[in-house]
Amino acid sequence: MRRRDMPEIRKDPVFGRWVIIASERGLRPNEFRAGGPDGAYTCPFCPGHENETPPSIYTLPAGDGGNWRLRVVLNKYPALAARGSDANVPDGMYDRMDGIGSHEVVIETPFHDRQFEEMSVREIADVFKTFILRVREMKKDPRIKYTMIFKNFGRNAGASLSHPHSQIIAMPIAPIRVAQEIDGAAAYMRRTGRCVFCDILRQEARHGKRVVGGNGDFLAVTPYASRFSFETWILPKKHESHFESMKPGSIRNLAVIVKSCMGKLRASMENFSYNLIVHTMPVQDPPAAHYHWHIEIMPKLSQAAGFEWGTGFYINTVSPEDAAKMMNAGKKYRS
Numbered sequence: 510m511r512r513r514d515m516p517e518i519r520k521d522p523v524f525g526r527w528v529i530i531a532s533e534r535g536l537r538p539n540e541f542r543a544g545g546p547d548g549a550y551t552c553p554f555c556p557g558h559e560n561e562t563p564p565s566i567y568t569l570p571a572g573d574g575g576n577w578r579l580r581v582v583l584n585k586y587p588a589l590a591a592r593g594s595d596a597n598v599p600d601g602m603y604d605r606m607d608g609i610g611s612h613e614v615v616i617e618t619p620f621h622d623r624q625f626e627e628m629s630v631r632e633i634a635d636v637f638k639t640f641i642l643r644v645r646e647m648k649k650d651p652r653i654k655y656t657m658i659f660k661n662f663g664r665n666a667g668a669s670l671s672h673p674h675s676q677i678i679a680m681p682i683a684p685i686r687v688a689q690e691i692d693g694a695a696a697y698m699r700r701t702g703r704c705v706f707c708d709i710l711r712q713e714a715r716h717g718k719r720v721v722g723g724n725g726d727f728l729a730v731t732p733y734a735s736r737f738s739f740e741t742w743i744l745p746k747k748h749e750s751h752f753e754s755m756k757p758g759s760i761r762n763l764a765v766i767v768k769s770c771m772g773k774l775r776a777s778m779e780n781f782s783y784n785l786i787v788h789t790m791p792v793q794d795p796p797a798a799h800y801h802w803h804i805e806i807m808p809k810l811s812q813a814a815g816f817e818w819g820t821g822f823y824i825n826t827v828s829p830e831d832a833a834k835m836m837n838a839g840k841k842y843r844s
């Protein structure tokens with residue numbers, strides 16, 4: 510075993526944030542660097558190329574034609590891997606630990622060009638059902654403290670392959686952003702006795718100016734302090750801290766609202782790039798009254814620049830009220 514090939518997690522001694530050092534990930538192919546579909550590049554996620562990915566962990570068979578309609582594989586260039594221990598190792602004044610965990614890729618469809626908003630409600634529901642299934646499996650390992658489910662689409666959002674896919678990273682610590690969000694929600698509850706997200710749902714539903722979708726189980730809003738133009742959150746109406754505890758009966762309505770939000774976002778922007786992130790409670794924690802899982806979709810009209818990195822605050826050139834108005838009217842924003 511060549512030790513240097515294993516990912517490692519290092520702690521920043523000032524901020525307390527953890528950084529994954531995974532040099533093998535630098536080797537991963539990049540469709541955009543390779544010159545796109547016209548270049549010598551072929552897509553490893555397309556049917557017929559199954560042997561170019563690690564073997565399937567989970568497959569949904571296709572009803573007719575083709576062999577599969579969804580596959581889950583280990584990431585060939587993982588940010589974290591199964592080997593090692595979750596113990597902190599002092600390194601002089603620093604701390605580090607083995608980069609244990611797992612990094613899975615959900616290949617959402619056999620169709621290379623079928624984006625989320627073009628998929629059927631059933632296909633999108635399959636993707637979310639698969640997330641839940643994989644998270645429930647991952648959390649059986651007590652070393653796993655957090656599972657990050659996310660999707661990058663488009664160059665500005667850091668995607669290296671355009672074939673529709675999402676990723677699940679299981680990690681041995683809760684990331685600092687997640688911890689800050691949960692701490693902030695806990696502080697709100699200490700102050701008011703209520704869940705901040707339940708309060709957001711109540712106020713947004715009442716005002717309506719930032720609502721971009723809704724059904725029996727979910728509400729979609731452009732959040733009050735949107736960091737990105739057209740930032741969109743999808744919140745379950747009923748309080749629940751853990752994504753993977755979602756009732757099976759709600760998954761269809763989740764797929765319906767995700768599809769509709771994606772369609773509205775696509776119609777509102779040219780060069781639609783985005784990150785979609787499932788925000789949820791650390792998997793080993795009990796159900797919490799102060800935290801409420803939700804999905805954040807962050808369109809990337811531009812890449813974050815020095816100001817954002819230097820200050821941690823954002824400049825957003827489209828107010829969430831205007832974004833909601835354009836999304837609901839089907840108007841295209843021209844930057």
Ligand SMILES: [Zn+2]
Nearest residue numbers: 552555621672
């Ligand atoms: Zn493909």
Ligand SMILES: [Zn+2]
Nearest residue numbers: 704707748801
């Ligand atoms: Zn709540």
